[in-house]
Each structure stands twice: as C-alpha cells, then as structure tokens.
Amino acid sequence: MEIRTDSTSLDIDRHEGNLIKELRSSSTKPVTEPSGWLSEDLKRNIFLTTVDNVLNWGRKSSLWTETAFTACCTFEFISLSSSRFDIARFGMEVLRSSPRHADLIITAGTLTWKMAPQIKRVYEQMAEPKWVIAMGACGITGGIFADSYSVVPGYNRILPIDVYIPGCPPRPEALLAGIELLRKKVEKRSFLQG
Amino acid sequence: MPELITVGAAISPNLPWSDWQFGFWIHLLIFGIGIISLLLGSVIIFIWLERRLVGRFQRRLGPNRAGPLGLLQSVADVIKILTKEDIVPSRADKLIFWIAPIVAFTPVVLMLAVVPVADGALLADLNIGILFVIAISSITALGVFMAGWASYNKYSILSAMRTVAQLVSYEMPLILSMVGVVIIAGSLSLNDIVKTQTVPFIVLQPAGFFIFFIASLAEINRTPFDLLEADSELVAGYNIEYSGMKFATFYLTEYCEAIVLSTLAATIFLGGWQGPWLPPIVWLLLKIGIVFCFIVWIRSTLPRLRIDQVMGFAWKFLLPLAILNIFVTSIFVALWPETPAWLMGLTNLAILVAYILFWSKLFKPGGKAVAV
Amino acid sequence: MLSEFSLIALFILIVMGFATTLVLIPQALKKIGIVPSKPSEVKYEPYECGLETIGETWVQFKIRYYFYALLLITLDITVIFLYPWAVELKNLGSSSLGVIFSFIGILAVGYIYAWRKGALEWK
C-alpha cells in the first residue's frame, strides 16, 4: 500500500476526527475510579499484610512517570526533577516514554479534545497497576480555558484520577505534596484489588 | 609455564575439592551459582551506583529515600517490576517475543564463565578463553534483533535494524584489539593472561585498550553509541512493547553487559586479580568499579552519534588502527622479544597519538550539506 | 580438556534455566493474583505515540543495514588464522611474520577496494 502523506492524509485526519467526535459525545460524566473486585473468601489478613507491605513499599518507592506532558505545568515538573527540588531522591527521575514501562501518568497541562483520544489510548496501554495525577487547574476543571470550544473541562472526563493538585501552575512543593499523597494511597493498596 | 595437567577432575589442582570423587559437580555448583549471584548482586549495587553518580554529575542528589542512602532503591525497582502486568501485543510474533529476553540475557552471563576470580579459580579454564568470549558476545545482537522484530512496532523495528548494523560492525575492532594482548601473553586462556601480566597490558598496549574500550562501549549500547535505545529519537528502542519481568530482563542485560565489559577490561588490560595487599577478588571488584564509573562518566557528558557516523567510525577509524596495532606488536615480539616494557608501551602510545592526529585532519565535521 | 567444555555446557543450561524462571515468575504470580492483569483490546495494540499504527510494520527494509553483516563475514575469516598465529608467535619467530603480513595484505586489498567503492558509506 503506497502511503503519500499529502494525498491520503486527509482521510487519516477524517478518521481521527470521527474518533474525537465519538469520545467527545461519550465522555460527559467524570470517570470513576475502577473499584477492584474484592471477593470475601480471600481475606486472609495475616498473609495479606506482610506481602502487601513489601509489594506496596516496592511500588511506592519506584514510581516511573510517563512523559505525557502537554503544556505549561511541564516546566514545573521539570523544575521538580532538577537539582533544586530533586525528585530523584524518591527514585522517580526515571522518565519512561513508553507506557508499557511507566506506572504513573502526570497530566501536566491543558487537555484539548483533539488530544483526548491519544491520552486515553496511552492510559489504556499502560501496564497495571497504574495511577494518574491531575496536575494544575486545567487538569482539574479546564481552569482558565474551561469555557473554550476545544478544551476538555478536566481530565476526569477521560481518565480515572487518583490525586488532584490545584494551582496554575502548581509550585514544585505542591507537586511534591501531591506525590506524597499518591505514595500514601499506594501504601494502602491491597494487591487483591487487581 | 608448567603444563596444567588436569588429573581426572577437570579443575586445576590447587582447589581443595579437586581430587574428591564428586569434585566435578561441586565445582560446577559453587562456581555456577557463585557467578550468577555475584553478577545479580553487583547489578543491584551498580544500578544504584549509576543513578547516584549521574545525579552527582548533574549537581543533584541521587535516590536516597528508599533505605539507608537509597541502597534499597534497586530492590524496590525489582519488586515493582516483578509484580507489573505482562503485556504481549496481539499482532506480535508470540514465540520469538517470549524467547528474545532469554536469548539476550544468557550469553552475557556465560562470558563470565572464563573469567578468573583468583589464581585458577574460574568455572572452566578453557585454553581458548578469549575466542569463547568473542563467539558468545555476538549472540546478544541476535537476542536484541529478535526482540525488536517480534514486537510489531515501527520504532522497535528501526531499533532492530540499527542492531544489525551497529553491533555487527563493532565485532571486528573488538576482535582485532585483543590480538595484540594474545601476542604478548602467548596464550588464549584468561587465567594465563592474568598471570603473565606482571606489567598491566594497558601500559604495554594503550592502543589496544583504546579500541577495546570504545568497541565494547558500542557493543553494550552506551553513550555515545546508544542508538538502539535512543530515547530522544526512537521512543524506547527495542524494548518498547515489553513490560514487567521481560522488560526487567532487558534492563538487567544492559547492566550485566556493562559489568561484563568492565570485568573483561579489568582482566585483560588492568591485571585482573593481581594486586599487592588486598585479596584477589577485592582487587577484581575494585577494578570493575573503576571501569564502570568511567562508563557512567561518559554516559552523562557526551551526546549521541548518528548511525552513519557510528558506522564510519568503526570501519574507517577503528579497524585500520587495530590492524596497525597488531602489525607493530608482532614486530616487537617476533624480532626483539626482550624489549623493555616501557619502550613497547611508549611506541604503541606514539602510534595511537599519531594515528588520531592524522585522522583529525581528514574527518571534517559537517554531514552532507543540504541547503534548503 | 573435554570436561572443561562439559562444564560450560552445563553452565549454559543453568543460566538458561535461570533466565526462563526469571521470565516466567510473573505468570506464576498471576495465578495467585499478586500480578494484576486487566486485558483490554486497546492495550494489546502496538504503541506509537498515542496513535493507531497506519500501514504495515513488517516491510522490506533497506539492504544498507544488512550490508555490514556481509562485510563482517568476509573480514571475520582473518580471526581463524590470526589467533593461532598470535598464540604461537613467541616460538614461531620472525619467519611467520612474512606469511601473516602477506595474508593481511591480501585482505587489506579487498578492504581498500570496498572503501574506495563507497561500500562503507551509509547511503
């Protein structure tokens, strides 16, 4: 199949346009956190606590972020991983660009409807267990661009969010506090949640 | 050099279990498990060391929250990756997708089988030690290519193609750089090479070490030759579709290759386990650490080369230098055997410097000039 | 001497066994439920910067990549003759120098021919 970017790109664009329209019409309510199945008979606490603690400690102290940065908050995340507010201390300076390796996606910036299918696809392609931090006012409610025709009012229309960090852009210390909140949430996670 | 006669058992006489009836199996057990556990232990330490060192090069602290001084950081990484979901893409070639990490990991560990930890203390004292190392080291290229091709992803295909070009074309300089050492040592077995190194071969053979180090930097895909996993161009290279433990195996292979490179450089050029006061194994680990820190130093300062520059560098610069090195060393050893060590080292260094200056005139930086 | 290689053969088996267990641990843990697994149709599609891949991926690739493999085979033969000569150079003395240098000379002719013809450039 001979691919010429110019001639065939119009129908590639049209195909992507339909994807955007479907997603826009289908995502009107916030996506809730997928509650893992918890069958009662597997609740043997003793076995759980030791394995849980070790697993969650491992997951908590090596969260690898996916480079899905969109706009201004990117530079606040970069200044977080730079020498002054060094996030490498928590083992988080590994920026994996493939979703298969990453287990945390920080949505740094405004999400537009044209970008929404891509973010949703990358989130679905991430390997379990995965978490999402909605960073900045644009991530929570669309922020200063909420009433624009092409901005998604908040990431929770597209992805289930674990931690919200307000601020436009939030200071690196606020981002660090958000990450601490996420690490506490990871600590209390029972592996049976799947 | 007394002929090492292996009486019945396959191992050199001075090991305590050499004449015991099950000596062969005990030897295999101790050294087999020893090599794997030593390698994994040092990988855990070296991952932590690299992240701390790169942090220090970038004027920031490395990981220091997980455990004292962050030592448990790599353990945390292992636990997390162990319990990560395993994804096998639907259109991937399933069988090759599964086998690729194993084919990539095994040869790296095998190369340590012939490396002596102390006098005569190695798994198999092959008298063709170096040839075995070279033959085994080219299999990783196969494993990486299988991974890239099987995962049905455009970026990993490009990375697989680059494997074929880069790893294969750096075999030649790697092989020829060790011929100089073999000429002086007069034997292929790594144990004998270490024993004949009254003066470490890096002094006698600076050009040989220069070629060996650069060629193996390319073999283990480290900056400035990290084209396979060039994260700014090909998103994550050949291991883009691997997640969980299979990705960890590739991550492990990368660090095992770095450690094996440092071990080979230490045994062949820096005098292996020889050292005045400390026990032999501590000397070997010390030398491995020094070479590894040098690799990390290069990784955090130099930018990456382009694919055609990498190829041109291997075939046009390293190969003629390697042949020249063999030419000069063989003349010295054949015609004038009892030359003092410093003279041989000096001439070798002089040839290296002259060669680099000669080439720096010819190689003008500036790719093909395409004006728009 | 032969038992040395049997040691190596057994060691190969040990290492391959270790590698396969390393890779298969998550499958076992998945049965117990420690390793989570939520299969979804999009998750198993190839990742390409958040977009569907367009067109075939396994296509006929440029020969330029494989060319260096051919070049390696032609030059690798020297190793078979160089290493034994290198080991025994001390007792062979200077007479073997002439032989080897003529051998390398013939090889160098082929190498320079490839160089001048531009086979080494990356077109």
Next chain:
Amino acid sequence: MTVAITGEEVVGALDKELKGAVKSVESEGILVQAEKILDIALCVKNNKNLKLDYLVSITGTDYIDYLEVSYLFYSLDNNKRFTLKVRLENKSNPAMPSLTGIWIGAELQEREIYDLLGITFSGHPNMKRIFLWEGFHGHPLRKDFSNGN
C-alpha cells in the same frame, strides 16, 4: 523606526491597469479587490524602491456584513511596512486567491484563517484545517458561532 509607506506612494508605484483594482486608500495601507491581489502583491514585492519582501502576518476579521483579510508586509532592507486589505462580501463560502505562490510564509496562516474563519484560498497546496479536527462544525472566529461544547 519602521516607517509606514503611505497609500498614495504605493498606488503611484503600481502599474496602470492595477490602479483600477484599488478601492480605497488609507494612511498606512490600501484596500484592493480580491481577484487582483496576486498581481498587486507580486508588483509590490518586486518593485525596486518598495521591496516589501517579508510577509509578517495575515489577520482575518468578521465584520458582520463582510469578511476582511489584512496582510502586513515589511521591507527588511529599507525598514518600511505596509498593509494590504481585502474585503469579501459573500459570507456563505468566501474564497480568494492564495499568496503561497509568492510567500511560502502565508501557507500556515492561510490554513489558520480557513480553519477559524472559513475563507478558502484557491491555489493553496494543503487547504485543510490546521488547529481543529476534520468534522468540526462551524468556524469559531465567526461572530455567529455558537459555543456548543
């Protein structure tokens, strides 16, 4: 100081038959008919003492009863600037010739005006929406655009 070339000066520099195309002359620019814009632009660019060779920006505006597109040029050598305006009365599907033949810089800006205002530029190599996705109804910068998100 980037001094503006006066309208009269440019009209004087135009060839005879192009003078008819000039509708009105303002202090810093002239208003021209849409069809003649290509020849006027070519003449303005190649004229020796004008030499307006740098297209700075194209702005499209929706004045309820017509659409106006204004081109701003610089002459880098003699540090002059000049505006060229075009008005399109037919608002259902407005169209005018594209300047990408003369200035490549116009390509993306004309695609932006097509995307946000709906003016199609004939002769444009890649006339598609630049910012919004194919299948987006309406053109946002029109005054009658309903913000239905």
Next chain:
Amino acid sequence: MAIKTEPILLNLGPIHPSTHGVFRMRALVDGEVITDIEPVFGYLHRGIEKLAEQKSYRQFIPLTDRLDYVASMNNNLAYVTAVEKLAGIEVPERAEYIRVIMSEIQRIISHLLGIGSFFNDMGTFFTPFFYMFIQKEKLTDLLEMVSGQRLLFNYMRFGGVSHDLPDEFLPALNTFLKEMPAEIDKYERLLKENEIVLARSKKVGILSPDMAINSSASGPVLRASGIEWDIRKADPYSIYDRFDFDIPTGTVGDCYDRYRVRVEELRQSIRILEQAVAGIPKGKVLNPVPLRFRPPEGEVYSHIESNKGELGFHVISDGSDKPYRLHIRAPSLLNLTALRKMLTGWKIADAIIIFGSIDICVGEVDR
C-alpha cells in the same frame, strides 16, 4: 539494482520525548531517511483568540501568559504595549526600565531552556539541561520576588507594572549578573568545541537566507541565516534605543549557528541588564487606568522581539470594553513554515535535532 523497499509511515507523535510538548509529525520513512514529513498542529489549540473576544481588555492579560509559557513577561509586554499604543497611554520612566529588565530576564530563561532541550534531543541525557536549569532557578527566584509567581507572571498592566521592585531585587540581580558570564563559559567549555556536537549539528538543517525571509521566519532562526533583523534595533519599542547592544547573526544558518546565536544573545541580554540596572530612576510605576477601560475605536499592530521571534498583537477595538478582534502573530508557528522542506531528506536523528534547534513552544504555535 536496488531492491524495492517500502517506506513506513511513522508518527513522531504528540506524546514523544523530544517534540517539546504536544507537536506531531507524520513522517514517511524509508529505512532511516525521511522521504516526506507533514507536521500536524492543534493538539494544544485552546482558542485563545476567541476567548479574547469574550473578556475585557484587563481580564485578557493572564491569558497572554499561557501563550508562550516560557516567555510570559514578553507576552504581557507585547499585549500591553499594543493597547497603550491604541489608547495613547503614557508609561512612567521607572516602569519602562522595569519592563526592559523583566523582558531581558525572560529572554535569558527562555534561551537557557531552548539550548538545554536542544542538547537533550542530541542525547546528552539532561546534564547540560540541569546545569542551565540551576541558573534558571536563580532567575525564577528573582521574578518570584517581583510578581509572586514562578512561571506565569501576569505582572504588567496598561500604563506600567503592577508592583514596584522590592528592595532586595536589584542587589540580587547584580550578584546574578556578576556570576552569569562565568557560567556561560562553563557551558561553552562543555559544548562549544565538542566533536560530537560539531559532527551532529554543523551543516545540518541549513535554512538559506532568502528561504528564511520568504517563509517569514523571525528571531534566532532568521538571524542564524545571516539576516540582521531585530525589532529592538529596527523598530525600538519602549526604551530600547537607550541601550547599546549588538545583534549576533550566524553565517550558514545550520543548527550549530542557531545554537551559537542563542548563546551570544544570552551575553547581549546581560549587557542590557547591566545598563538598565545602572540607569533605573526612582518614581511611580503605574499610571492607573479605569477598571472598565474603553480604548477609542481603531486598529493597531504592535510588535516586540520576543524570545522566539517577532511577537505581534493586532488589536481591533470597536469602542466597547471587549476587543472586537485580537490576532496574535506567533513567531513559533511561522518559524515552522519551512519545517517540511528543512526535514525532508534527512535522517530521523537529524530531524529531531533540526526541530529542536528551531526551538518552538507549542502553546504559542496552537494558541
């Protein structure tokens, strides 16, 4: 007889480690060489120009910060000078000096980030980027002292600036200006004569002068091709005519020249800052303007030399308190006009470097 090979369509997509944000390029790749490439825009299009028509003049100032989010002081300056030109508002002397100081500090920050990410694309794994980031943090502290914000400042108003300089600002700026040239020499020692940098960026992605003019590039991209055009000299706005500085230009117009022009501009900005700090007078910093400010009916186009190039605001007002139409001339978008011709024929590794050397900010491209 070359075997017929099929090109693959590769997406250097919106989520890619080195596309400076959400920028996407559809590349037709044959082996390693790009035969055709098509940039796709719009992944960060927030419709700022439509929002401008629903906000009053004063409410729009914070939106200008989000245009080129690395140069928010210069965006404010461009918008504010446009409206002042339209309404004929006078700006006190001290405010003019403060504006020049803020604009030059922002230029240093933006160039540091631009050069840093250029070397990130080349593969230096963040080391030069973090060295430059340390200097950027010092400047961010200075701007935080003045405006209370770290990245998007919303600092300038019509008729001056919102707050006066705190007392410890000028001494802190002086200490920074004394140590910065030594830092720039440190980067030069690491990168200027580095053989791999030379091999990767010399004569790569050449933009010839007439192509640069024809594709209306501006800023360091235009000057690297050898055209000496800088708004601060050609059409001096605010009080730039009082400072003497020169405009660095390249010769060949390749990636290396663009990098050199940005480094030289760092030094020129330091020169301007030294003169501004020396000459800043006392006095008030704001001629207050009524909240529901209504400029007279009319149309104005005013431009400044922002970090990426000529940033222009075309404001059309119909006498009401909301702008009738506000068009932003984004230098990043117009620097990308020649991108397709510059990248075709090169390898992927070069394409990433050339794209990095143009140094765009997606917030400004998509508005």
